[in-house]
Amino acid sequence: MMISTPKITAVITTYNAETMLLRTMRAIGRQTLPVDSILIANNGNPLTDGFLEKVSRSQLRVVDLRTNTGPAGGFYHGMTEALSGDSDFFWLLADDIFPEARCLSVLFAAVAAAPTSTVAISRVIEPTGVFAYPGWNGVLTPRSVVDVIGLPIPELFWWGEDAEYLQKRPRLHGVNVVFPDSALAFHAEERRTKSWPVWKYYYVPRNMLYLALYSTSANRSLGMKRRMAGRLVRLLARMLRYDYRKAPQSFAAISNAILDGLRGELPRRYLD
Numbered sequence: 001m002m003i004s005t006p007k008i009t010a011v012i013t014t015y016n017a018e019t020m021l022l023r024t025m026r027a028i029g030r031q032t033l034p035v036d037s038i039l040i041a042n043n044g045n046p047l048t049d050g051f052l053e054k055v056s057r058s059q060l061r062v063v064d065l066r067t068n069t070g071p072a073g074g075f076y077h078g079m080t081e082a083l084s085g086d087s088d089f090f091w092l093l094a095d096d097i098f099p100e101a102r103c104l105s106v107l108f109a110a111v112a113a114a115p116t117s118t119v120a121i122s123r124v125i126e127p128t129g130v131f132a133y134p135g136w137n138g139v140l141t142p143r144s145v146v147d148v149i150g151l152p153i154p155e156l157f158w159w160g161e162d163a164e165y166l167q168k169r170p171r172l173h174g175v176n177v178v179f180p181d182s183a184l185a186f187h188a189e190e191r192r193t194k195s196w197p198v199w200k201y202y203y204v205p206r207n208m209l210y211l212a213l214y215s216t217s218a219n220r221s222l223g224m225k226r227r228m229a230g231r232l233v234r235l236l237a238r239m240l241r242y243d244y245r246k247a248p249q250s251f252a253a254i255s256n257a258i259l260d261g262l263r264g265e266l267p268r269r270y271l272d
C-alpha cells in the first residue's frame with residue numbers, strides 16, 4: 001500500500017481525564033506527519049470549556065457517549081463516526097498514551113512499505129522498559145483493513161477487547177501486525193493502582209471465557225483451558241492480597257462473570 005499524502009484521523013477514547021487527554025492531543029499536534037482531524041469518543045463527563053479553550057477546534061470532533069462504554073465501546077463508536085468521513089487511515093489512541101514526535105511517521109512508513117495488508121502499533125515506554133503488545137497504544141490501521149476485520153466488540157467494555165481486535169482478528173483475516181522499533185509512545189502511570197474496583201473482577205474472567213469459547217478466534221484447546229484456570233487462580237490471589245475488604249462483592253462478581261462467560265452472554269454489570 002502506498003499513499004503519498006495520507007489522510008489520517010486520530011481517534012481517542014477518553015474517560016474523565018482532561019489533563020492526560022490534553023497531553024495526548026499536544027503530542028499528536030507535534031507529529032512530523034500531521035493528522036487531518038482528531039475525533040474524541042468521550043465516555044465521561046462533557047469536556048469543560050477550559051479544556052476546549054486550550055485545543056484547536058478546527059479539526060476536532062467530539063462524540064459524547066453520555067455513559068461509560070469502556071475502551072471497547074469508545075473505539076467502536078469513535079471508529080463508526082470516523083468511517084463516515086473520507087480518511088484513508090485511523091490512528092487509535094487511549095487518552096493516557098503520549099506518542100513521540102516521529103511515531104506516526106514511522107508507523108505510516110511501516111504500513112506503506114508492507115507487501116500485504118498491515119496494521120502498525122507503537123511500542124510503549126513503561127517505567128520498566130519498552131514493550132510491544134496489542135493495545136490502544138497508537139494503532140495505525142488503514143480503512144481497507146477496517147473494512148475487512150470490522151470494529152471492536154463494544155459489549156466487551158474492558159479487558160481483552162484490544163488483543164481480540166488487534167491481534168487475533170487480524171490473524172484470522174491474513175492481516176499482518178507489526179511493532180516498528182522506533183515508533184514509541186509513553187504510557188501514563190496515573191490509572192495504575194494495586195486495588196481494583198469490583199467491576200474489574202467481573203470483566204476479566206467474563207471476557208476471558210467469552211473470547212475463548214464464543215468469539216471468532218475461539219480456542220477451546222487444553223492448553224487454553226489450563227491458561228484460563230491459571231489466570232483465575234491469580235485473579236483470586238490478587239483479590240485476597242489487595243482487595244480483601246471487598247472480597248465478598250468481588251468474589252460474587254467473579255462468580256457471575258464465570259456464569260455469563262460460559263453462557264456466552266455479555267451483559268453490562270457493576271458499572272452503574
